[in-house]
Amino acid sequence: MSLARFFSKPRWQSKDESVRRDAVATDKHPELIDSLPRLVREDTDPGVRIAALKRLADPGLAQAMATDDRDEGVRKTARNLWIELLAGTHAAAPSLVDRIRLLRAQDDQRLIEQIATTAPEADLRLAALQRVDKAALILDRVTADPDAAVRLAALERVGEEAQLARIVERTRKTDKTISRLANERLETLRVERGDPATIEARARQLCEQMERVLREGDGSDEATRIAATWQRIADKATPQLVTRYENARELYDLSRDPDQIAKLRQRALDRQHIESELAAIEQGLGSASARTDCEALQQRFGTLAELHSAYANDNDEASAAVSVRFTRLGARLAALQSMPETIESEAMAIAQAEARLDQEAANAARSEHLAATRAEQASRQKEATEALHAAIVATSEAIQAGKSAEAHQCHAKVSRLRRQMKVVPAALRDSLADIESEYAKIAEWQRWSDNERRQQLCEELEVLPETGLHPDALATRVREIQAEWAHMDQIEARPARAADGIARRFRALCQKAIEPAKPYFEKRDELRKQGTGETAALIAEVRAAVAAEEIDSRALADLRKQAADALRSLDRVGPRERKNLAAELKAVLTAIDGRVDAQHALVETAKTDLIARAVALSEVSDLRTAMSQARDLQKVWQKSGNGRRSRDQAQWKQFRAALDAVFARADSERDARAAEEKQVLESAAALCAELEALAAAGSIPERSDVQRIENDWRALGIRDAALRQRFESARDSLARIGARHARQQRRAEFDIWLAHYSLCRNLERGEIESSVFESSRSALAPLTLAAVELDSRIEPVVAGDEVSDSDVDALRDCVLEIEQLAGIEPPSEDRQRRMDLQVEKLSARMRGVQAPAPGNALRDLIATWSSLGPISDEDSVLESRFKHALLASLETLD
Structure with a gap:
């Protein structure tokens, strides 16, 4: 059993920070996953905390670490992670509902502003925008946010006139809706401000x-x-x-209002009836032969007076005209009634004779006219009748729909057709009479409303000079009013004399309204005269430049640009001079183009000669001379100037092809050198691969193989940085393998002791039988370290003798010594004891006793520990401390 396996720990618990960082970032051990929150808060290495934080991707933990961690780098990383999770740009981000809930709990304005600008979801940006107070950011969101709802919500937050004016200007062409709403709010604020x-x-x-x-x-x-x-x-x-x-x-x-419409229609009918009755009475007066006839007419006039009194109550232009006619007819009737009967009879006879003569003359003229036009009317009667019928139907439909403008147009067509037809067919007379009656009503109504509008236009003209409008705007408004006035006259189709009084007032007000703008127009005329002079001077300058023998091409291009700009901006000159100046500018532009064409021809000729010289270089035997001359030709080409773009590009391709033929002769040499360099690099890469294979084997290679590879590498003389780094990395890997192998050899005797000691402890605790212990021990390698001491400790246990526990003080002294050797601080209760041991060792060295080497000291401590006998369960803490210190000592052992 190896020492490393006995004391093995997971990688994420290693003392090496780099190992811990890698393990925390990649390992999938369940215990590691459960320990990630603790590692984020408690690990001593900032890199490990960052790795655990990124892997965990917990919003609450990231927010806490962004403010509570002691390391600035960890705080910055945690804040960035927290922002990504909250904004939804992180792969492990919570749902949108949870992120909106988390956002509502935040008070960091910088964070909220960042979410309002960078979050991918419009709902999240909108929730953040509702908590933003910075006016500049709100203004930016109105114009820059991709979502229309967010832009509208941001616009609702803007309440200053200056900001609204900027929004209107910025979005005038990009967002019509925002621009219109901002303009409405701006006007509303200005209205509220007064x-x-x-x-x-x-x-x-x-x-x-x-x-x-x-x-x-x-x-x-x-x-x-x-x-x-x-x-x-x-x-x-x-x-x-x-x-x-x-x-x-x-x-x-x-x-x-239907009632008002009915009232107006009845009023029109009353007027039509009154006018027809008045016409009948006037005709009766012309044919009356006695006083009895006049009395009958007087009685009829009295009956009409009641209807007229009701009609004349409304004070308008139409009723006034009817009243005047009614009054005159009444006076005429009264005069006739007071005349003597004889005089009256004579007057009647004379009047009747005149009427008969007039009637006969009219009949004769009508007969001649009818005879002359009967043939033509007959041929067009059918077509005109159909057109008139369609026009009558269209007029009726327009009147019924209440479309006055369309009704005027259709009635005008009816009138035109009636004038063309002369005689209306009987089939259309009733419908035409009905249309005329209805149109009279709507015309009366139209004149009534249009007269009100005319009065309003006059009132607007009266105050127009005081509005402070720009002169151009003032003149434009006057023209608009005049156009509207003319449009109303055209729609009504009434003669000009019907509005002579108000028309004269209108014309006078137009003259008065335009009066304040006259100085401006006079000044504009002066500027136009000045612009005319400047344009004429420019034309003269361009003509002189074109006529010159030598001229800079850039100067010629500048003059052409000025002439073109002058042609596009001819509105700065007088209207009368524009046509002539435009013709002159076009003429000088044509002259400039001719001069430019001549220069382009010279450039083309020069470049053609250079192309011929470049082609001749392919016959030069000396390669260096040919390449030198090719470079000289390139410099001359650059100084030859520019011609037309298309021709320049075509000539450049020819010139470049000729030079490429020269430079291609050197490509073979470069290819040979490149092939040689490539072969060297491939050989070097093969050596690196061979050395890397030796390192990947994990065992110590033969020295001769390594020496051969290093000699071949030095012979190649590689300068490539990447290959050199690769070779050095493989060589370092071999060095680490050798060091690790040597370390394992030095630790072999300790591993063997640890395996035997482990069996001994299992036997002492009664976990295994003596027979199992003997068979297991025989399978292990022979013990060389503290063999006597460990055998002495094992024999009584195997024999079944009673064995007393070891001396606790001796165990503690042994633990303190090995901890001192490993550089580990003891617990607070053992610090005084360790100090006493150090004082004893110091006294011994002062007496001349030499301290053993670290390796020998470690062996002595292991022998001492092995001889101390069984360890009780109460002293297992000391055993754990001894193992931990032993492992640490072996890590530092050379």
Whole structure:
């Protein structure tokens, strides 16, 4: 039985830190796995603690070691492991639910911030972000986090206007949703702060949105959203915008109220009836022949007065026009009624005669016209009738759907077709009359709402100069208002005279609104004149440079870039000069390109000559001369300049191929040298492999074999660092094998003693019989160390004689001496006794007694221990101490 096996321990309990580290990292012994938590906390070597910590990968232990361990390296490793486990980047990381729970228990802001930026799961980053207080990190997450939900949550944490403005700018092109939400929050903050410009812009935007919904005739959800947004700024908006919004909202509500729609339709019918009655009364006045006829008309007019009084209550443009017509007709009736009957009769006769003449003239003209166009109308009647019918149907559908803009377009088409047809077919007259009636209602409604919008546009023009807009923005807004005005006129399709008064006011306000921007435009005209001059100067400079005999290619390229930039930035010159300057710039660019082409031709010619000279080098017999000339040609090639890229690349391939043919002549020599070097390296690798095989055998090789390998190695003269290191490593392995073999030979007698001593202790404790002891002892190697003492101790036990226990003091002295020899400190209760023994030895040396060598001293102690007789169970601790000290002494024994 070997001494190493008797005192063997697991590798993870070795005194060698490197062995322990390797065992903790790789061994799979169950006891080691159970002991990992203790090793993390208690092992003396930081490397072992780190290895156990990494293998265990326990979040709680890693967190504790990150703050409690005495070694900085262990703390750093534990913190990194803790972060990886918590972030989920480690293979043994807990589940997401557990990591979120662990994160909620953390107070380290640095850790939380790192998790918020590096965790792979969006839920974990979101949980960490909710506990982050650093504004810069929150701002970074808004723009940099890959998950949309995390970005939105981070945006909710931003509450400063400056930060929101930066977010809007950063995400303007990368994240439209974040940019829009940040802009809305920014405007909300400014509104809450009471910023006048923001409030006015938001209020104007809401007014325009409500007016658009009103014109399009749908969008109840959008109207509800607009109303909810308006409530937040209603008390802060200007009175003009409040009035504008309330008018648009009122019109929208009216358009959605069936009762109001019915009322408006009835009002349109009343107006149509009043106008038809007034026309009939006017026609009756032209044909009345006596006072009785006038009285009948007067009675009919009185019946119409009741309907007119109800219709005229609403004070608008249409009712005012009807009232004026009604008043004039009443005055005419009263005048006719007061005239004498004879004069009245004469006037009636004259009027009837004039009417007959007019009717006859009209009939004659109509007959001629009808005769001239009858053939053409007949050929197009069917097609026009079908088109008119389709237009009438489309107009009816648009009116029923409440789409006013589409209804205007369809009605315009109906009117155009009616003008083309001249005579509407009888089959379409009823439907056309119905459409005209319905369209009159919707047109009345449209004019009503558009007049309100025109008034709002005029009010906006009045305050526009005071808004502080940039002149370009001011001019753009004026153009937008003018376009909207023209669009309303176009939709309504009404004559310009219907809005002469408000139109004159509108034109005047447009002139007044643009007045503050005139200085800016004048200054811009001056800058454009300056830009025109600079561009003209650049053109002159480029022309002079192109005309020069010699010019630097780089300077020519710079001039071309300047000319191209000037061509792209012609908006800095006046509009009238742009066309001419653009033509001149294109001309000078063409001239530059011609000059560049000429230079490229010269470069191409020079490189062609160099290629011919390079090809001629293949005929030079002297290799060194050819290679020297090839290098000179390379330098000349570099100085020859650059031509067109495609041509340069093609010529370079030809030039390179010619030079490669020269350099290829030297490749054979290099290949030979490389082959020789390769053979030497292979021989050296074979020697290393042979030496490594001797070391791997585990036994001491023949000295002649090692000497032969070393001689061959020295003869090769290897300079390769890797092979030299490999050879030295194999030689060191052989040296360690030799040292280990010598050590085993020195320890052989101790191993034999230990085997015999173990059998002796088994016999003394009664664990084996005498016969078994004799047979087992005969199988062991002969005892050479303390044989007499051990035999003396065994004989009485074998004979069955009673044997007394050994002297405890002698045992303790023997243990203290071998512990001193091994360098082991005794327990506190034995320190004084050991000091006494040391004093005795010191006295002996002072008397001239020489101390024995460590090996002899160890043999003497083993002989003494063997002679002390059986050891009781109470003294087994001393025996354990003796074995431990013996093993330690053998480790240091040379």
